[in-house]
Amino acid sequence: MPTHFPSEPQLREAELDKPLYAPIKRRSFFMYAGATAGATALVLAGCSKSDSSPGTIDVGSGDAGILNYAYALEQLEAAFYAQIKTGGYYMGLAPGSAEKQIFDDLALHEAIHRDFLKAALQANSITPLKDLTPNFSSINFGNRDQVLSAAQTFEDTGVAAYNGAGRFLSNNANLALAGKIVSVEARHAALIRDLRSYNSFVANDVVNTFTPTNTAVTANYLGEGTPNSTPNTQGNGNPGPGQERSKRPPQILQAVNNFLADGSKLSANSFM
Amino acid sequence: MDFFQLLSDVEKADPEFLDRINPRRRVFKYLGDAGQKITAAAVPAVLASFFNRAYGQSTLTAPVQAVLTLALQLEYLEYHFYNTALSINGLVPSQEVAAITTIRNDEAGHINALRGVLGSSAPSYLFTDFDYSGGSGSGNGPMKNALIPGADGNVNGALFFAAGQAFSDTGQRAYKGGAPVLNTTATKDILEAALNIHSVEARHNSHFRTVRRAIAANSLGSAGAPAVAPYNTAPKSWISQIDNGGPIAPDGSKPASKVYGPGNPPTGAPDASYPGEDNVSQAGVDLTTKLSTAYTPAAVSEAFDEPLDGPTVKTIATMFTSAAGKAKGLFV
Numbered sequence: 222m223p224t225h226f227p228s229e230p231q232l233r234e235a236e237l238d239k240p241l242y243a244p245i246k247r248r249s250f251f252m253y254a255g256a257t258a259g260a261t262a263l264v265l266a267g268c269s270k271s272d273s274s275p276g277t278i279d280v281g282s283g284d285a286g287i288l289n290y291a292y293a294l295e296q297l298e299a300a301f302y303a304q305i306k307t308g309g310y311y312m313g314l315a316p317g318s319a320e321k322q323i324f325d326d327l328a329l330h331e332a333i334h335r336d337f338l339k340a341a342l343q344a345n346s347i348t349p350l351k352d353l354t355p356n357f358s359s360i361n362f363g364n365r366d367q368v369l370s371a372a373q374t375f376e377d378t379g380v381a382a383y384n385g386a387g388r389f390l391s392n393n394a395n396l397a398l399a400g401k402i403v404s405v406e407a408r409h410a411a412l413i414r415d416l417r418s419y420n421s422f423v424a425n426d427v428v429n430t431f432t433p434t435n436t437a438v439t440a441n442y443l444g445e446g447t448p449n450s451t452p453n454t455q456g457n458g459n460p461g462p463g464q465e466r467s468k469r470p471p472q473i474l475q476a477v478n479n480f481l482a483d484g485s486k487l488s489a490n491s492f493m
Numbered sequence: 494m495d496f497f498q499l500l501s502d503v504e505k506a507d508p509e510f511l512d513r514i515n516p517r518r519r520v521f522k523y524l525g526d527a528g529q530k531i532t533a534a535a536v537p538a539v540l541a542s543f544f545n546r547a548y549g550q551s552t553l554t555a556p557v558q559a560v561l562t563l564a565l566q567l568e569y570l571e572y573h574f575y576n577t578a579l580s581i582n583g584l585v586p587s588q589e590v591a592a593i594t595t596i597r598n599d600e601a602g603h604i605n606a607l608r609g610v611l612g613s614s615a616p617s618y619l620f621t622d623f624d625y626s627g628g629s630g631s632g633n634g635p636m637k638n639a640l641i642p643g644a645d646g647n648v649n650g651a652l653f654f655a656a657g658q659a660f661s662d663t664g665q666r667a668y669k670g671g672a673p674v675l676n677t678t679a680t681k682d683i684l685e686a687a688l689n690i691h692s693v694e695a696r697h698n699s700h701f702r703t704v705r706r707a708i709a710a711n712s713l714g715s716a717g718a719p720a721v722a723p724y725n726t727a728p729k730s731w732i733s734q735i736d737n738g739g740p741i742a743p744d745g746s747k748p749a750s751k752v753y754g755p756g757n758p759p760t761g762a763p764d765a766s767y768p769g770e771d772n773v774s775q776a777g778v779d780l781t782t783k784l785s786t787a788y789t790p791a792a793v794s795e796a797f798d799e800p801l802d803g804p805t806v807k808t809i810a811t812m813f814t815s816a817a818g819k820a821k822g823l824f825v
Contacts, residue, residue, distance in 0.1 A: 319706075319719040326729065329788065330796040336784040337796075341776050384688040388681040393673035393764035398776060400669040401763075401797040403688070404695035405731055411699035412730040415716035420592045422700040423599060428693055430595075431602030438580050441617055442572065444605030446598075454682040461609070463602020464689035 276483065278350065280470070282491035284395050285347045287386050290470055291399065292342060293350050293487055294382055295335040297480060298375050300355045302328035305372075308362025320416070327372070327409055334402055341398070354482040369417050376410035377427050378476060379403075384467035385456050389492050407465075425449050431462035469493065557680055558611065560671035563803055564687070565607040566823055567667055569618040570813055571660050572600040574640075577620055578653055583642035586649050588714035589704060596657075596697050603690050610683055622818030625656070627748050630816045635742035646743035649708045654701050655740035659749035661698040662732070663801070663809055665691055670756070670800035673764040695798070699730040705740075731795045734771040748812070756805035767802045770794060 280290040305311050306328055314321040342349040361367045383403035390396045411422035423430070433446035448462035458466040470489035478486040553561070575597040578584050585593050608615045628634025638644035639652040646652045668691035675684040703716050709727035710718035721727035723737035725747070732753060739749035756767025763776060773781045773793040780793045810824040819825070 317719060319717050322719050322729075326731070326792070326795060329792040330731075333780060333784065333788050333793055333796040336788075337775055337778075337780055340778060340784065344776070344778070380692050384685065384692055387672070387676075387688045388685050390676070393676055394762055394776070396673055396676050397669070397763035397800060400672050400688070400691065401775070401799060403692055404665050404669065404798040405796055407692040407695035408699040408731045411696040412703060412716060415700060415703055419714060419716060420589075420595070420700075422592070422696050422703075423595050423693060428599065428696075429602070431598050431605065433598055433601035433605075436576055436597075436601070438573075438577050438620055441619060442569075442576075442601065442604065443617055444601065444608045446601055446605060448602060448605075454685070456685065460689045461602070461606040461686050463599040463693060464606065464686060465692045467685055467689050 277478075277486045277488040279488045279490055280350065280492075284390050284392050285342075286489065286491055287389050287399075287470075288338060288342055288347065288395060289350045290386060290487075290489055290492075291383065291402070292335065292338040293353060294379055294473075294477065295331060295338055296350075296353050297355055297477065298331040298379060299328070299335040300353075301357065301371065301375055301480075302331050304355075304357055304362060305368055308368070310363055310365050310368045323412065323416075330405060330409070351485075353485040353487075355480055355485070356482040357480060359479070366417075369413055373410065373413045373417060374476075376406055376413055378473060379406040380410055381427070381458070381466055381468045382470070382473040384465050385469050385473065386492070388456075389470075427466055429460050429462055429464055429466060552679070553611070554677075556674045557677070557683070559803065560674045561607055561611055561683070561687075562615070563806060563824075564668060564671065564690070565604065565611065565615060566618065567660075567664050567806070567810065568600050568603045568607060570623060570810060571657075571664065572597065572604060573618070573620040573623055574625055574656065574660065575600065578640060578650075581640060581642060584640065584650055584653060586713050589650070589654075592700055592704070596700075599693055599697065603693075606686055606690070610686070616821065616823075618818060618821065618823060622815055622821060622823055623813050624815040624818075625813060627656075627812045629812050630814060630819060632815075634812065635744050635746045635748045638743060649713060651705070651708050652740075652743070654704050654708065655742075655749070658698060658701040658705065658728070659739060659752050661694050661701060662749075662752050663806060665694040665698060665798060666752070666801035667803070667806040668694065669798065670767060670802050670806070672800075702728045702730045729795065732770045732798060733791050734794045735769055751805070751809050756800070756802040767805065768799050770799050772797065772799055 280286045280293060302324065305324055311321070311324055314324070339349045357371075360371045380403060383399050383406065387396055387399055390399065410427070414421040414424070429452065430449045431446050432449075433442070433444075435442055435445040446462070450459045452461045453459050456467055456469045457472065458468050460467055470492040474487045474489055481487065575593050579590065579593055579597060608617075624630050624632055624634065625640055626632050626634035626637035628637065636652060636656050638647045639656045641647060642650075644652075668687055672684060672687060672691070675687050704713075706718040706720055706727045707713050707715055709721065712718050718727070720729040720733075724733055725737050725739065725741050728736050735750070735753040738747035739753050740747070742748050753770045755769040758766055759768050760766050768774075771790070771794050773779060773790050775797060781788055781790050807824045814823045
């Protein structure tokens with residue numbers, strides 16, 4: 222079967238970095254960081270918070286690490302929508318209603334993303350992350366507001382995560398695949414937000430909103446105006462104007478770990 | 494290396510340096526924000542980012558410049574369409590004025606960001622550089638009623654929202670196609686900015702589709718109307734196969750059909766091929782047969798948006814260029 226998934230030399234190197242399944246002990250963690258990412262990463266990783274949070278599974282490094290990171294996020298989303306479909310809120314939806322259509326589609330889309338990423342990882346001899354055990358105990362699946370609120374969190378987080386991870390991909394085939402997925406997550410996020418609060422498909426919590434001036438119809442508009450947050454390039458949620466508030470993997474995983482059981486919590490120490 | 498000495502030396506050689514990297518001289522605030530992260534090893538990267546901000550426009554490679562210039566032109570296409578629509582009494586239904594304002598403001602921000610990277614020599618375009626009828630400058634194309642309140646096909650702005658759907662889908666496909674060009678070591682920040690614009694275009698598109706469902710169900714102001722197959726008029730918030738060719742114009746044509754079709758070449762590696770939106774094969778694997786029988790062609794096509802190549806994007810966008818725009822090289 223032909224595949225266009227990673228086969229470049231830098232990925233062969235990445236393939237050697239199997240995800241760590243065992244809880245990370247301090248000493249082996251340093252060996253790992255030092256061996257894979259060089260002295261600079263060692264210094265950075267040594268300063269990171271997750272160093273002092275034992276028991277996390279690291280997603281790995283290089284393109285393989287980002288693909289497994291994406292696989293982890295899709296596992297969580299797919300599990301969430303699968304559980305929605307067994308809960309009281311979904312079961313009470315009328316056949317043919319918009320919300321039933323929407324959650325049927327979302328469950329399919331996320332399951333397809335999950336299964337595709339696993340197959341792609343395997344096709345390229347990258348060991349997929351283990352099956353993660355979610356922890357949705359904070360969500361009442363019988364309650365519409367709680368289900369929609371959690372769905373918004375997962376979708377918005379997914380968009381910020383893919384956008385913040387793209388820069389770590391060396392292989393453009395992988396970047397292209399991530400791009401095909403992230404815009405669908407953004408479509409989901411926008412619709413869930415509109416269902417919860419109409420016209421909130423874009424808002425300042427997820428996009429650095431911008432207030433333009435010089436907007437007369439006849440004006441030669443040159444970008445005049447002011448962004449809500451002062452932009453920087455650190456990937457900490459303060460992007461340029463009108464842009465999604467992308468976030469780096471460690472920041473994303475801090476939030477995501479709240480929905481993962483002990484033994485399934487994740488770190489991404491190679492992607493600061 | 495003494496970082497502050499270096500900055501000072503650079504300023505002696507180029508007195509405008511600090512103004513150039515940040516007109517409001519927030520550079521030291523920026524340094525303060527970054528301070529915690531600056532280690533000896535990181536200083537070169539921080540410096541590189543300053544130099545990119547200061548002189549980036551002169552060092553962009555031709556392919557990067559081409560991708561960003563096309564993106565800027567598409568942003569102008571959208572900006573002037575929404576900005577002008579807001580000025581026309583009775584065009585945008587009251588329930589949607591806030592949304593169109595949000596979208597207009599986002600496009601303005603994208604213009605700001607792209608001009609910031611491309612530099613002050615980047616082209617700019619006026620409302621009159623576009624032909625929103627889709628008539629390639631004739632003013633008589635199939636979308637000619639999109640900015641006329643209540644005209645044939647445009648009750649409740651139906652044609653206006655159809656055009657918005659087509660424009661933002663063209664945008665998201667164009668950014669997707671351009672992203673690999675931006676993935677170089679020197680342009681990672683630009684890549685991330687483009688990705689962050691790309692997802693915002695997708696959010697806009699999702700909303701346009703939600704509005705079109707509401708118009709079809711006569712329930713403006715609500716996201717609660719179901720999609721109705723075959724999705725020309727009441728589409729899902731995601732692209733299902735090719736949405737049966739997309740919106741139908743008053744003359745019966747489907748002016749956006751190319752927006753959902755394949756680019757060139759249609760098959761090949763993910764970063765060098767541009768299949769139609771009905772594609773069910775990713776990374777060489779047919780996902781309708783290899784994963785689960787529950788994964789129908791519709792569901793698989795919906796789960797992935799597809800990139801478009803620059804020349805195909807221009808072919809689509811040229812329909813919306815006036816003679817004045819053509820004279821300025823818009824979408825050429």
